[in-house]
Structures are given as C-alpha cells and as structure tokens.
Amino acid sequence: MTATITTRQQKVLEYIADIIETQGYPPTIQEIGRHFGIVSTNGVYDHLKTLEKKGYIERSPKARSIRLTQKAMAMLRRAGGPALPLVGRVAAGAPLLAMENIEEYVPVRSHLAERDAFCLRVAGDSMIEAGILAGDIIVVDRSAKPRPGDIVVALIDGEATVKYLYPRSDTVELRPANQSMKSLMYPAVQVEVQGVVVALQRNLESGRVK
Structure with missing residues (x-):
C-alpha cells in the first residue's frame, strides 16, 4: 500500500x-x-x-x-491492476508510446491489458453510426493485422483519425460511420495504420448510455 x-x-x-x-x-x-x-x-x-x-x-x-x-x-x-496507456496525441516520427505522449493509464479488462495496445480518446462524430461517440476511450491493438472493414486508428500527415479501413491496390479508403460525411481516399504510402480498435469505454453523462 x-x-x-x-x-x-x-x-x-x-x-x-x-x-x-x-x-x-x-x-x-x-x-x-x-x-x-x-x-x-x-x-x-x-x-x-x-x-x-x-x-x-x-x-x-x-x-x-x-x-x-x-x-x-x-x-x-x-498492486496488479490491469491498465493501458492513454495517448494524448499521435505524432508522426515519434514513438507512439513515448512518455511525453501518455496522459494517464486507463483501467481495462485483464485480457485487453495483455495485448500490445493503447487507448485513445475519440474526438468528433465521424463514427457515431458504429456506436463510437466523441469522448469515448477506444482500445487500439497494435499487434492485430488490419483487415478490410476493420475500424482502425490511422495517421495522416501527423493527425490521428478513426475510420473503417478499405485498402485498394495503391490507395486507401478511410470510411466514416456517418452518412453526412464522405469517405477519404489517400495514397497508400501516406497512411500509417497504428492499430485496430478492439474495445471502447464510455463515461455516462448528459443522458448518454453505454
């Protein structure tokens, strides 16, 4: 203690x-x-x-x-409590889990803590139709091999985004789960997939439910 x-x-x-x-x-x-x-x-x-x-x-x-x-x-x-680092930002050219990027540690289920994973707080409403809301904390598995249709965290010009992944021959489609938004197309070399979203956590506030 x-x-x-x-x-x-x-x-x-x-x-x-x-x-x-x-x-x-x-x-x-x-x-x-x-x-x-x-x-x-x-x-x-x-x-x-x-x-x-x-x-x-x-x-x-x-x-x-x-x-x-x-x-x-x-x-x-x-004391043995399972937790994963919450990354405050995802920057190009810097180690993802560098200490200066970690805001805090988030308690998670033990099976998630055993993965090569990190947490990220969601901003924006591009994935609301997939049940991922602004303020949610997502668990991102860095060791999982992304497949077409997986929800991933991708790095584009130094900015992290959460989208459905659809790789093409030499381009990548990052598709939102929001009918009011359009898919984004990028050259494959421009997209750095940081991991696959495998879980989320949510604080209950303002009538929102998990």
Missing part, C-alpha cells in the same frame, strides 16, 4: 478501478457507499475529496465523472 493514503482509501480506489474495468464507466457515490457500507454520502465524499487532494482522482459535478489519474494507475499497477 502507498504511504500517502489509508488502507480504506486504497480499497475505494481499487473498487473504482474495478468498476471501470468491468462496466466501462465509474461508480456513483451511492454505489461506493453501498459497497463499503457507508451510510452517509458525506462519508464517501470525504474519501473522494482526500483521493482528489492527493492526486489520485479527478472529478467534475456530473454523475459518474470520477477519473483515475496517472498517479493512481501507477499505484494500481504496482
């Missing part, structure tokens, strides 16, 4: 990570209270305030908005 938090606080942190791993989104205040037998919501808030003050979680006023920080994930990894 880390010396900066109590055993109880670490158990709360581990429970949050476990719920995110199994459900894809964090628990509510009430769920934390029920799990630990804490009758008063103020008691739960006290634990969360301490964890936030010590840099283990971040919160917003929205429901299910608890987010584990890199510090928390480092501690949980030492």
